[in-house]
Amino acid sequence: MHKWFLLLSSLSAFLAVAFGAFGAHGLRSRLDEHMLSVYQTGVQYHFWHALGLGLIAVLLKLYPDAALLRWAGWLMFAGILIFSGSLYLLSISSIAWLGAITPLGGTAFLIAWLLVTVFAFRMTG
Numbered sequence: 001m002h003k004w005f006l007l008l009s010s011l012s013a014f015l016a017v018a019f020g021a022f023g024a025h026g027l028r029s030r031l032d033e034h035m036l037s038v039y040q041t042g043v044q045y046h047f048w049h050a051l052g053l054g055l056i057a058v059l060l061k062l063y064p065d066a067a068l069l070r071w072a073g074w075l076m077f078a079g080i081l082i083f084s085g086s087l088y089l090l091s092i093s094s095i096a097w098l099g100a101i102t103p104l105g106g107t108a109f110l111i112a113w114l115l116v117t118v119f120a121f122r123m124t125g
Contacts, residue, residue, distance in 0.1 A: 042087030
């Protein structure tokens with residue numbers, strides 16, 4: 001399973017850099033400041049959680065039977081798709097209801113990090 005999360009991590013990081021560059025160079029003249037900020041928030045969370053997936057991949061290499069880490073990895077990946085994806089689409093399309101989806105991705109991020117925390121707590125005890 002760690003290999004899948006390493007693949008998802010590296011691909012997600014690649015896409016975060018590509019989307020960031022596209023936003024900085026391709027969207028700067030097309031979006032107002034607020035929507036460009038929304039887009040950049042998506043990029044920032046995308047990139048940080050791509051790195052989080054990498055952390056989970058490494059931990060799963062060390063602890064291959066850790067169900068908490070597997071759940072955390074899938075939730076983190078879902079968070080990237082839902083949180084960052086909805087912000088990308090919202091900023092480019094101005095479809096307001098996409099903003100209602102974003103918190104679902106944020107919740108997935110929070111639960112993923114909480115699961116990593118529970119795993120770490122159990123490892124220390």
